[in-house]
Amino acid sequence: MRMIEVEDVTKSFTVRRRTGRFRRSRARVRAVDGVSFGVEPGEFVGYLGPNGAGKSTTIKMLTGILTPSTGTVRVCGLDPSRQRTALARRLGVVFGQRTTLWWDLPLRDSLTLVRHLYRVEAAAFRSRLAELTALLELGPFLDTPVRQLSLGQRMRGDLAAALLHDPRVLVLDEPTIGLDVVSKATVRGFLERLNTERGTTVLLTTHDLGDIERLCRRVMIVDHGRLAYDGGLAGLRDVVGADRQLVVDLARPAPPITLPGVEAVRVDGPRQWLRLPREANAAAVVAAVAERHEVVDIALRETDIEELVTRLYGRARDDRAPSR
Known part of the structure; x- marks a missing residue:
């Protein structure tokens, strides 16, 4: 059984908008628009989107x-809006x-x-706590009032x-919103262990x-209430056509390196940044550069995830734009 099942779900709200000095009109806005996905037991899934996307x-x-306007939602085999008490025992x-x-x-x-709210037995509570x-390294502040805890401790x-x-x-x-580097590392490490x-x-x-x-x-990436992508990070790079960069440190400054299918996008003294298409053989490019130049250091960099997500949002906006 899937832990989460969402099938063709929409959620609409009525909003009031000012249409004049003393007039307001009502409009229906879809916050979620036909979203479907499933999450299998043991998965760790990221659900991303800009503000107002429907997350x-x-x-x-x-x-x-909230109750869906249309479609069905099931979590742990239960209907969340109708079986909230039963679901609360299986959901954190x-x-x-x-x-x-x-x-x-x-x-x-x-x-x-x-x-007591969850009716956890005393022995199980002691063991779990x-x-x-x-x-989570709670020991030093277990007896501290919550209002005196730092943000990381409270989280x-x-x-x-x-x-x-x-x-x-x-x-x-x-x-991890607002947490410092140390607190983020603690929370991330705990979540990773919890899942694995x-x-x-x-x-x-x-x-x-x-x-x-x-x-x-x-x-999973949602934009304007619709699922724009569902898959792994490697697949996201393929979808947006993300190039790779080869950063080459030469022994001495040289003109921009020219190779078939490779573009020198930046030159700074002996360092050059080369753009490689996804389909390019990086090992072959490295060998070709080393054959023509004296290389001190070389590094291959993938497009970071922030840039990948930004490109996907931009593509989704272009798809929604009316044609002229």
């Missing part, structure tokens, strides 16, 4: 906060800009209250609260593309 609306339908959710912890209580007491305390506390009942699916909405060692299915929405590169083997 948060999708997440709210998956968690039962973390919203990076909101906390589920009690502001004036120590973190330990907040987690104890969460235990000890495990999460070790993995780790929220992750512990979402996982106390050992859910089968974890949905994360911007879990416990087999927890994870759906991650984020604007931090470093999270995607580190954690996700599959990426």
Whole structure:
């Protein structure tokens, strides 16, 4: 059974717009427009898109906060909007800009209250809390009031609260937003272990593309409510036609290197940047450069994920633009 199934889902809202000084009109806006996808057990999937693309609306339908206008949504085999209580026992959710912890209580007491909400047995709670305390390094601040925790500490506390009942699916909405480098590394490392060692299915929405590169083997990109891409990062490079760059350090400055199918896009003293098409044989290009020039160092660079996603957004906008 798939952990998440979304079939031809739309979600529309009625919005009021000013049409004059004293007049307003109503309009129907589709936040999600015919999205379909499935997530298998144990997958770690990134769900990307610009602001207003429909990511948060999708997440709210998956968690039962919103009901689809059309189509069907099932999570762990359940209808989220009709079986929210049953689903809550199998689903963990973390919203990076909101906390589920009690502001004036120590973190330990907040987690104890969460235990009662999910009706976790005392022995299972003690075992699970000890495990999460070790993995998330909660020990130094378990007895600190939540309001006194740093952002990174609070996020780790929220992750512990979402996982106390050992859910089968974890949905994360911007879990590393605003975190420093050390806190991000801690959270990413924990999520990676959670997925690989416990087999927890994870759906991650984020604007931090470093999270995607580190954690996700599959990426879904939504734009204006429609699924623009679903596949691996390597496939995304093929879809957008991303070139590679060969950075060559020569022993001495030289004119731009000329080779069939290769373009010198920048020259800075002895260093040159060569653009290689995806289909080019990098080893053959390196050999040709080394045969003609004295090479000190050479490096092959792939187009980074941020540039790939930006190009895909641009392509989607071009496809939607009316022809003239």
